[in-house]
Amino acid sequence: MNEQSGQIYEFGDFRLNKPERLLTRAGKPLALPPKAFDLLVLLIEHHGSLLTKDELMNAVWADSFVEEANLNVNISTLRKVLGENSFIETVPKKGYRFAAAVREINAESDIIIANYTKTRIVAEEEITVEDSLPLALPQRNQTEKLVPVVFALAILFLVGAVFYLYPRQTELKTVEIKSLAVLPFKSLDKEADDHLGIGIADTVIGKVSQIDGLIVRPTSAVQKYGAGETSSLEAAKQLGVDAVLDGSIQRAGDRLRVSANLLRASDGASLWAESFDMRFSDIFTIEDEVSKQVAARLRLKLNSVETARLARRYTANAEAYEHYARGVQIFHGGIVGRYTSDKIRAAAEEFKRAIEVDPNYALAHAQLAYCYAVIAVYYETGDPNWLGLARQEIRASDALDAELAETHLARYEIYFSVYENFQIDEAVRELRLAQQLDPNAGHIQAAHLYGHLGLEEPALRELKRAMEIDPTSEVNQARYINVHEYLCKHDEAIAASIRFFPNQPERGAFYSYLWLNRLDEAQKWLDSRLTKAPDDENLQSGRILLLAVRGKLPEADAEIPKIAATAKPSRDFHHIAHDIAAVYALEGKAQESVKWLKKAADTGLPNYPMFARDPNFERVRHDEIFVQFMAQLKTRWDDYNREFQ
Numbered sequence: 001m002n003e004q005s006g007q008i009y010e011f012g013d014f015r016l017n018k019p020e021r022l023l024t025r026a027g028k029p030l031a032l033p034p035k036a037f038d039l040l041v042l043l044i045e046h047h048g049s050l051l052t053k054d055e056l057m058n059a060v061w062a063d064s065f066v067e068e069a070n071l072n073v074n075i076s077t078l079r080k081v082l083g084e085n086s087f088i089e090t091v092p093k094k095g096y097r098f099a100a101a102v103r104e105i106n107a108e109s110d111i112i113i114a115n116y117t118k119t120r121i122v123a124e125e126e127i128t129v130e131d132s133l134p135l136a137l138p139q140r141n142q143t144e145k146l147v148p149v150v151f152a153l154a155i156l157f158l159v160g161a162v163f164y165l166y167p168r169q170t171e172l173k174t175v176e177i178k179s180l181a182v183l184p185f186k187s188l189d190k191e192a193d194d195h196l197g198i199g200i201a202d203t204v205i206g207k208v209s210q211i212d213g214l215i216v217r218p219t220s221a222v223q224k225y226g227a228g229e230t231s232s233l234e235a236a237k238q239l240g241v242d243a244v245l246d247g248s249i250q251r252a253g254d255r256l257r258v259s260a261n262l263l264r265a266s267d268g269a270s271l272w273a274e275s276f277d278m279r280f281s282d283i284f285t286i287e288d289e290v291s292k293q294v295a296a297r298l299r300l301k302l303n304s305v306e307t308a309r310l311a312r313r314y315t316a317n318a319e320a321y322e323h324y325a326r327g328v329q330i331f332h333g334g335i336v337g338r339y340t341s342d343k344i345r346a347a348a349e350e351f352k353r354a355i356e357v358d359p360n361y362a363l364a365h366a367q368l369a370y371c372y373a374v375i376a377v378y379y380e381t382g383d384p385n386w387l388g389l390a391r392q393e394i395r396a397s398d399a400l401d402a403e404l405a406e407t408h409l410a411r412y413e414i415y416f417s418v419y420e421n422f423q424i425d426e427a428v429r430e431l432r433l434a435q436q437l438d439p440n441a442g443h444i445q446a447a448h449l450y451g452h453l454g455l456e457e458p459a460l461r462e463l464k465r466a467m468e469i470d471p472t473s474e475v476n477q478a479r480y481i482n483v484h485e486y487l488c489k490h491d492e493a494i495a496a497s498i499r500f501f502p503n504q505p506e507r508g509a510f511y512s513y514l515w516l517n518r519l520d521e522a523q524k525w526l527d528s529r530l531t532k533a534p535d536d537e538n539l540q541s542g543r544i545l546l547l548a549v550r551g552k553l554p555e556a557d558a559e560i561p562k563i564a565a566t567a568k569p570s571r572d573f574h575h576i577a578h579d580i581a582a583v584y585a586l587e588g589k590a591q592e593s594v595k596w597l598k599k600a601a602d603t604g605l606p607n608y609p610m611f612a613r614d615p616n617f618e619r620v621r622h623d624e625i626f627v628q629f630m631a632q633l634k635t636r637w638d639d640y641n642r643e644f645q
Helices: 033-043 053-060 068-082 141-172 194-206 219-228 232-239 280-297 304-310 318-331 340-357 362-379 385-398 405-415 424-435 443-453 456-469 476-488 490-500 512-513 519-532 535-550 553-566 573-586 590-602 610-613 615-620 624-645
Strands: 006-012 014-017 021-023 029-030 088-093 096-100 102-106 109-121 126-135 179-182 244-254 256-265 270-279
Touching: 014 304, 029 304, 033 053, 033 068, 033 340, 033 456, 053 068, 053 424, 088 318, 088 610, 096 362, 102 179, 102 405, 102 553, 109 232, 179 219, 194 219, 194 244, 194 280, 194 318, 232 244, 232 256, 244 280, 256 280, 256 535, 270 280, 280 304, 280 318, 318 340, 318 362, 340 362, 362 519, 405 424, 405 512, 424 443, 424 624, 443 456, 443 476, 443 624, 456 476, 476 512, 512 519, 512 535, 512 624, 535 553, 535 573, 535 615, 553 573, 573 590, 573 615, 590 624
Parallel strands: 179 244
Antiparallel strands: 006 014, 006 102, 014 021, 021 029, 088 096, 102 109, 109 126, 244 256, 256 270
């Protein structure tokens, strides 16, 4: 439909006057935010046609960078204003369509144009039926001419209704499933075999998540549903997936009964259901069959590599597998990067027992290596024995199977630590190798590293992928905030903290508040954290930086020696170094500032763009020593850009 001046649109009992930016219903004005009004105009002008999310966002927010959430919020606003009428149709994973018949009134020429357009999807072909009829507006003294016009409009309405209703039914039947949640299989034996239910789910997730075109929620996202307190369809809704696989297990002696049910989330229809009654040692056959059936019922097209992965087994020993399943249950009860020491050690013990039963269990070696690496990096930094154990298990895993993503994740932890002098470039390379073997591995870690490097495009790309895989993960959500801070996107970081963690000031964006001079909010964040961890070195360095920003420079300066003397060479040391450098910069002490800024860069934060924009360094920015340091860091950053973009 070509845009003309003076356009007025009518649909149902609504009228939209585009030039006057006015929406009315039965003559009464309705309030709409400016972007929501622009969005409604765009949908109406293309009524009957699918507009993708990108098309809508590029048109309505042409001059600004916004997230897809902005579009969703405005669509929701429109639906509330328009009431229960199904004017705006959602085309899952694609976009939106204005599905009502629209009359366009051109006030200048006194002509009504009735235009009915509907796109019907049949299999993979797109059929468009369009009929446009310009009608002269009848004069009041020519009522006899009105009858055929009304009759023609009625025919058009009936034809439009047929094409509107019929394809909606067809589309429901052929909904493409692009995301899946595999819930822990529920034990019918009073929780005696909970670990097996999680183990089966984890194995199926590992197999089907590597199929191209299907997003599968990770084990860490679904484990909380193992208690069975939430229905499968409700879990699917909370996880935001198109389909859900659930099941139950019951063991009697050496016999195992497993029931599985694959449900479509939109209407609860069962796509496949089956029960297996076998010996416990045949649990691997059950997992293989369940994985194959999921792929078949979702009509996924597998290449030869994906077909081989579905049939891949890491052990044939049921006892070793049972220990491994217990390890997985404990492992995913923690949070990546924030495990409690007891949990990660307990998981390591189960993986170790699995290896004792089956020394050739490569995946158990790889998982044990990762556990040891986490202990070495986060909990026992001063004890090199844990690092030795991690490297030993990495070698054992590689000797048995060189194509496991988990060993590369363990190496990533080691490279990005004091043990390897924070070789952040090598850590990135390990994550890339992990993703070649498992396309769902390491995305949030990669986003975090790219953020530390100040590489915006790859950081946002990896962040987007991590959120697609698991938008419910608090780790992903927290890292989403952190990465935007590293990229100096402070408004976005604060908006994300409010969206993900409403009414939780301790989950806010501290450095963004400082950057934007919202100091009261920064103080609120800091106080919330210090109440729970008063001796935390990172919080203490943040506290003295806030004091300096508030102008209390002597007080901040006096506390630097204490923090500098007690700070350990940990994963987060670079943040402490950056804070101290900023305090010295606010005092105008360029040499001391550069000394600590170099420490920040050398221990994992070589973020040239962030240092170049940080307002706290303005007082020393033109000092020769600062200029020289930044020139060297820029050269290093250019190298990262060339390799990792």
